[in-house]
Amino acid sequence: MSMGAPANEVELRHVSKSFQSHPAVLDVSLSIGAGEFVTLLGPSGCGKTTILRMIAGFEAPDSGSVFLRGRDVNGLPPHRRDVCTVFQQYALFPHLTVFENVAFGLRRRKSGEAETAKRVRSALELVQLVGTEARRPAGLSGGEQQRVALARALVLEPKVLLLDEPLAALDLKLRRQMQSELKRLQRQIGIAFVFVTHDQEEALTMSDRVAILRAGRLLQIGTPEDLYDRPETRFVADFLGEANILPARILSRDDTAVRIGVAGSVLNLPHFPGAPSSGEFLLAVRPERIALRCEPGENLVPCRLQERTFHGEAVTYRVQTGDGTVVQVRNAEGENADVRIRSTDRLFIDLDSASPVVVRDDRN
Numbered sequence: 001m002s003m004g005a006p007a008n009e010v011e012l013r014h015v016s017k018s019f020q021s022h023p024a025v026l027d028v029s030l031s032i033g034a035g036e037f038v039t040l041l042g043p044s045g046c047g048k049t050t051i052l053r054m055i056a057g058f059e060a061p062d063s064g065s066v067f068l069r070g071r072d073v074n075g076l077p078p079h080r081r082d083v084c085t086v087f088q089q090y091a092l093f094p095h096l097t098v099f100e101n102v103a104f105g106l107r108r109r110k111s112g113e114a115e116t117a118k119r120v121r122s123a124l125e126l127v128q129l130v131g132t133e134a135r136r137p138a139g140l141s142g143g144e145q146q147r148v149a150l151a152r153a154l155v156l157e158p159k160v161l162l163l164d165e166p167l168a169a170l171d172l173k174l175r176r177q178m179q180s181e182l183k184r185l186q187r188q189i190g191i192a193f194v195f196v197t198h199d200q201e202e203a204l205t206m207s208d209r210v211a212i213l214r215a216g217r218l219l220q221i222g223t224p225e226d227l228y229d230r231p232e233t234r235f236v237a238d239f240l241g242e243a244n245i246l247p248a249r250i251l252s253r254d255d256t257a258v259r260i261g262v263a264g265s266v267l268n269l270p271h272f273p274g275a276p277s278s279g280e281f282l283l284a285v286r287p288e289r290i291a292l293r294c295e296p297g298e299n300l301v302p303c304r305l306q307e308r309t310f311h312g313e314a315v316t317y318r319v320q321t322g323d324g325t326v327v328q329v330r331n332a333e334g335e336n337a338d339v340r341i342r343s344t345d346r347l348f349i350d351l352d353s354a355s356p357v358v359v360r361d362d363r364n
């Protein structure tokens, strides 16, 4: 542990892991502070569960190290790590009551009867299940079973709780409700959560920071706002929310401005971060940041409406520019704008005010 600075709750340094020479996790470095809610987000098979299993001690890295509170835990068995895991399939014991399910870990630790009863009670209070002690899992709803699984981990008072897609089995409404409950719980008890999901909205709404993984690699980690507003790669821009990825080219530049060609038009932009000095690059633009105008103007790209989709809270317009580029625009400016947009043949998109960001192409 370095002197002075408080140790991270969890730290992975250059961790790699292969199964039968197939790499599952590749050179991942990542740290999680005390009380932080960090989400691992990525498509199926990208290594999320493997990372959790290495933190918990069920799996050993081939190379690199896992540190818990500044201590290298290589070789330390799971039950000595002060880390608990809530698995996707809650793995409750069907023949045991709620009380006995929650008490299970304490009994293995030879906790006394009075102490066990007290701690089970406070864990059930945390997840708001007091009164269900005598019931069995089969008699509980999905959300209640989920909360028993949480209580079973929390009762051991871990420093870190690992949650592997804990809400995946719940229907949408219950899932949203459990998301805010989990978040409340995490704030209340103040321990670090490492949460796995492949639901991007869940990641954005719950986390202090999100780590985006792809094929075993950590692509980017940051606050939800960081990742959404400043994705570094095409994959991150696409994976988190929706993005228009527009090929662009530097035409010329001087001290104050850059001329770029994009979507068949020429735009004069002030210097922007990440712009190359010449050549081609990619811009990512969020559909809801683009304004759709009915009048021509400076730095506007002419286009035609191809398709309009009504979503209730918003309308998405699919427009096509002169060179055939298709751009999605999400516009919630009210009915009047919608009526005008639908009734005109000539439309213009404002990319300039849409905060486009330069992204690296990492499609392969």
Ligand SMILES: Nc1ncnc2c1ncn2[C@@H]1O[C@H](COP(=O)(O)OP(=O)(O)OP(=O)(O)O)[C@@H](O)[C@H]1O
Binding pocket: 019, 020, 023, 024, 042, 043, 044, 045, 046, 047, 048, 049, 050, 051, 198
């Ligand atoms: N015990 C194992 N033996 C062989 N291959 C494994 C093992 N565990 C994981 N893998 C492989 O390692 C890769 C990463 O798996 P992992 O379970 O970590 O992915 P994941 O991101 O959790 O995916 P999902 O979202 O589907 O749960 C996958 O290609 C998987 O097939």
Ligand SMILES: [Mg+2]
Binding pocket: 048, 049, 050, 164
């Ligand atoms: Mg998994």
